[in-house]
Amino acid sequence: MPGSHRLVPAMMKMMKDLEQWTTLVVDVIARATSQLPPDVTAAIRQGRTQEAEGSLAAMALDSVLKNADIACAEKAPMCQDTGVPLFWIHHPADVSTGLLSKACTQAVRRATAKNLLRENAVDTLTGRNTGDGAAPSIPTVHCEEWDRSEVKIQLLLKGGGCENTSAQYSLPDSKLGADRNLDGARRVVLDAAYQAQGKGCGPGILGVCLGGDRGSGYVEAKYQLLRHLDDHNPIPELDAMERRLVDEANQLGIGPMGFGGKTTVLGVKIGTLGRVPASYFVSIAYLCWAARRAGALVAESGEITWLS
Secondary structure, three states: OOOOOOOOHHHHHHHHHHHHHHHHHHHHHHHHHHOOOHHHHHHHHHHHOOOOOOOOHHHHHHHHHHHHHHHHHHHOOOOOOEEEEEEEEEEEOOOOHHHHHHHHHHHHHHHHHOOOOOOEEEEEOOOOOOOOOOOOEEEEEEEEOOOOOOOEEEEEEOOOOHHHHOOOEEOEEEEEEEEOHHHHHHHHHHHHHHHHHHEEEOOEEEEEEEEHHHHHHHHHHHHHHHOOOOOOOOOHHHHHHHHHHHHOOOOOOHHHHHHOOOOOOOEEEEEEOOOOOOOOEEEEEEEOOOOEEEEEOOOOOOOOOEEE
């Protein structure tokens, strides 16, 4: 993998250097596409211990772990669908959002040329591949100013198969007996896991948003996928709900890749947004086992801390 490096010490210089930001983001992409985060690897290994020896579920998880090891060793993408690059960037007021967004787009093009990413962008009207991995909204870059001096870059590579398995519900849902409350939300999230039926390269991870509108709900649900699987929700009710949903989803018998077994999901992460009185949306962003996330925290001095 690319080694740690240092941006120029002077913050004013660092702010304006497009090439340095682009190089840094390419390194973030390289890490995301080939290195499975340690908490995800640990969750898959734990799931493997629950599956019967010789079962299709056990063999599927063995293949997943072997594939991840090979990708890391060879610095190669762990899946042929390298996904849509989704960036979340937090930055101080004196760092340009335009510059950071441009660096992300240039980095995607450069990473595609290096075969770190697949040529994965298509013009919707013509059906033609753009050839460089970029297109309107690819990559998607969310920039937010904060009161700290560091710049925090987080990347999620979300494949098309798992994106197809995502879902959104409007409560109340009479078919599922789901009212506008946490139990109703639990019911529809569990239904989303059931409806996936192994599609989207399970075992999956579910990012969930309660509230918001149809657009903001999905963005927040995807943002939840940046959380580590072993963390705890700071809201006690949601923390309990996350753990309950993992247990209940893993009792559905769907298992890895839909082969049956006890490892249907690796984690559930829930966030909330405000909503208008007329709407109560529950948005579920399904992520495949290849939870390709990475990031970097850039200090004012230029020192870089890598994030998983």
